[in-house]
Amino acid sequence: MSLEFQDNRVIVKEALKSAGIAFIHEACGELQARTQRNSRVDTGQTKGSYEYVVDESKCEGKIGSNLENAIWEEFGTGEYALKGNGRKGAWYVPVDNYTGSKKPTYNGKVMIVYGKNGKKFYKTNGKKPNRPMNNAFTALKSKLIKRYGDILRSKIGR
Numbered sequence: 001m002s003l004e005f006q007d008n009r010v011i012v013k014e015a016l017k018s019a020g021i022a023f024i025h026e027a028c029g030e031l032q033a034r035t036q037r038n039s040r041v042d043t044g045q046t047k048g049s050y051e052y053v054v055d056e057s058k059c060e061g062k063i064g065s066n067l068e069n070a071i072w073e074e075f076g077t078g079e080y081a082l083k084g085n086g087r088k089g090a091w092y093v094p095v096d097n098y099t100g101s102k103k104p105t106y107n108g109k110v111m112i113v114y115g116k117n118g119k120k121f122y123k124t125n126g127k128k129p130n131r132p133m134n135n136a137f138t139a140l141k142s143k144l145i146k147r148y149g150d151i152l153r154s155k156i157g158r
Contacts, residue, residue: 012156019155020059023148028052028061030144034136035063039073046070050133063133074133078126092121 032052039047049065064070078086 015155016152017059019148019152021054021056022155023144023151024054024056024059024061026147026151027140027144028054028063030140031063031133031136034140035132038130038132038135040130040132046073072127073130076127076129078124080126080128082129082131086126090123090125092123095120095122 029052032050035050036047039050041047046065046067046069049067049070050063051065052061052063054061075082076086078091079088080086
C-alpha cells in the first residue's frame with residue numbers, strides 16, 4: 001500500500017489572497033457608498049469626497065476624505081465634540097467666502113455679526129457629529145463578515 005502526498009499550500013495561499021483582495025475591494029466600495037449616503041448635504045462637497053484605496057500587496061483598504069469638514073462631520077466640534085474635548089462657548093466664523101446653499105445658522109436663526117472693516121461673521125457653538133463612517137461600519141459589519149465567508153467559499157470551495 002502506497003501513500004501519495006500532494007502539497008497544495010501554494011494553491012490554497014493564492015486562493016486565500018485572491019479572496020481577501022476581492023473582499024477588500026467589495027467591502028471598501030460598500031462602506032464608501034454607505035458613508036456617502038449617511039453624509040449631511042449642503043453643497044455635496046464632503047459627501048462626494050469620500051474615496052477608498054486598496055493596497056493589494058498588504059491586503060489592506062483605506063476609506064476616507066481629504067476634506068477637513070469630514071473630520072468635523074465624524075467627530076463634531078466645539079461643545080458638541082464627540083469626546084467632550086471641543087472648544088467651550090460660542091465663537092465667530094467669517095462668512096465672506098461662504099459657498100453653502102443655506103445661510104449659516106446658530107440655533108436655527110441666522111446670526112450674522114458685522115465686525116471691523118465690514119466683515120461678516122456668524123456665531124456658533126460647534127457642529128454636532130453625524131458619524132457617517134462609524135454608522136456605515138456599524139450597519140454593514142455583520143453583512144460584510146458574512147460576505148467574506150461567501151467569497152472564501154467561492155474561491156476555495158467547500
